[in-house]
Amino acid sequence: MYIFKLANAAGSKITVTSTATSLYDLLDTAASTTNDLAGDLNAVDLVVEDGDVRMLMDGNTPTAANGILLSSGVVYSFRGVPLTKMKLIRTVADVAISVQIGRSEKGEGSSAAAYAVTLEAGSVTIGDVGVNDIGGMDVPTDDANMPASPKFFSIGGEYRATETTYTDGDATVLQTDINGYVKGVDKAYDSSTQSNKSAEVNPLNQAYVGETLAAITNGADGTYYYYVDMSGSKNLGLQMILSGGSGTCTVTAEGTLQDDGTAAAGCVYTDVTAGLFGVASTTASDIWLADTDIAFKYIRLKVVAATGAADDADWTLYSKKLY
Numbered sequence: 001m002y003i004f005k006l007a008n009a010a011g012s013k014i015t016v017t018s019t020a021t022s023l024y025d026l027l028d029t030a031a032s033t034t035n036d037l038a039g040d041l042n043a044v045d046l047v048v049e050d051g052d053v054r055m056l057m058d059g060n061t062p063t064a065a066n067g068i069l070l071s072s073g074v075v076y077s078f079r080g081v082p083l084t085k086m087k088l089i090r091t092v093a094d095v096a097i098s099v100q101i102g103r104s105e106k107g108e109g110s111s112a113a114a115y116a117v118t119l120e121a122g123s124v125t126i127g128d129v130g131v132n133d134i135g136g137m138d139v140p141t142d143d144a145n146m147p148a149s150p151k152f153f154s155i156g157g158e159y160r161a162t163e164t165t166y167t168d169g170d171a172t173v174l175q176t177d178i179n180g181y182v183k184g185v186d187k188a189y190d191s192s193t194q195s196n197k198s199a200e201v202n203p204l205n206q207a208y209v210g211e212t213l214a215a216i217t218n219g220a221d222g223t224y225y226y227y228v229d230m231s232g233s234k235n236l237g238l239q240m241i242l243s244g245g246s247g248t249c250t251v252t253a254e255g256t257l258q259d260d261g262t263a264a265a266g267c268v269y270t271d272v273t274a275g276l277f278g279v280a281s282t283t284a285s286d287i288w289l290a291d292t293d294i295a296f297k298y299i300r301l302k303v304v305a306a307t308g309a310a311d312d313a314d315w316t317l318y319s320k321k322l323y
Helices: 023-031 273-276
Strands: 002-005 013-016 045-046 053-056 069-072 074-079 087-090 095-102 113-116 208-219 220-229 233-245 247-255 287-288 297-305 313-321
Touching: 013 087, 023 087, 023 095, 053 095, 208 220, 208 297, 220 313, 233 247, 247 273, 247 313, 273 287, 297 313
Parallel strands: none
Antiparallel strands: 002 095, 013 095, 045 074, 045 095, 053 069, 053 087, 074 113, 208 313, 220 297, 233 287, 233 313, 247 297
C-alpha cells in the first residue's frame, strides 16, 4: 500500500461511536481539521484497539447488530475497496481504531490478523477467566468420567532446604527436596532426624490386666472357685492373703485348655499347682509366679475353707495377667 499522509498524527486514531459515521468524517473529526483526501484512495489498515465495531462499504448503513463485525484485537487490511462508502458503528461502547490509508499496490489482497497484547508492568486486572478445555480436550468436572488420555496443567513445587512453618489460614505450596521429589511430610515428621516418628498404642510391654478375684472376711466353710481368663495372655502372677481362722484356708490352682465356647464354670479342669508354681497348695499368704508361658484358656483357683464350722476364715486373691 502507498500510504497517504493525513493532516496530522491525531488524525490516525479515530473514535467509533453509537452513530454510524463514514470513515472520512471520522478521520476529519480525529484530526480536528479537514483532511485533503484524494478520490482514488482504496486501501486502509484498521487496528481495532478496545472493542468491537461493525462496518459496511456497500452504501448501506451498519447498526450495532448488523454489518461486517470487526473484532477487538485484530488488524484488518482492506485493499481495492471504496473508502468513500465505508461507514462504522460501535457494538457496545466507543472504540478506538488506529488508521492508515492509501492506494493499493499491484497484487495486494485484503487480510485480517490478531495482534499480540503485551501487558505493561504493574497491577493488571483481568476479569473472570474460565478454562473449559486444555489442548482441545474438555476439562473434566468432579465425579465425571476421566478421558482416557487426560491433559493437565503442569504443577510444580519449590525446593526448600528447611521446611516452612505456617500459621492458621496461610496459603501453602508443594515443597520438594534438592532432587525435586515432593516432600511427603506428615504430622509425625521430625525435621531433626528427617524421619517420621512412630509410637505404639497400648504397647505390648505394658499390656497387662490386674484383678481382685476375691476379698472374703469370715467366709463360711466350703469350696469356692475363682476364674482367670488367659485369652491373649501368657504370663500370670497370683497373690494370696490367707487366714485360716479356727482351721485352714487352702488354695490350689487348676487349668483347662477347653476353648469351645463353654463357660468357664462348665469346663473340665486339672490340678496344675505343682506344674506351674512348684508347690502342691498353700494355706499361708504367698505369691505365685508361673515360670513358663501359660497356654491355658482358664486358670481356676480353688479355695477350701475348713474351720470346723467356726466360719472365720479370710481370703483375698489378686491376679495380674501379662501378654
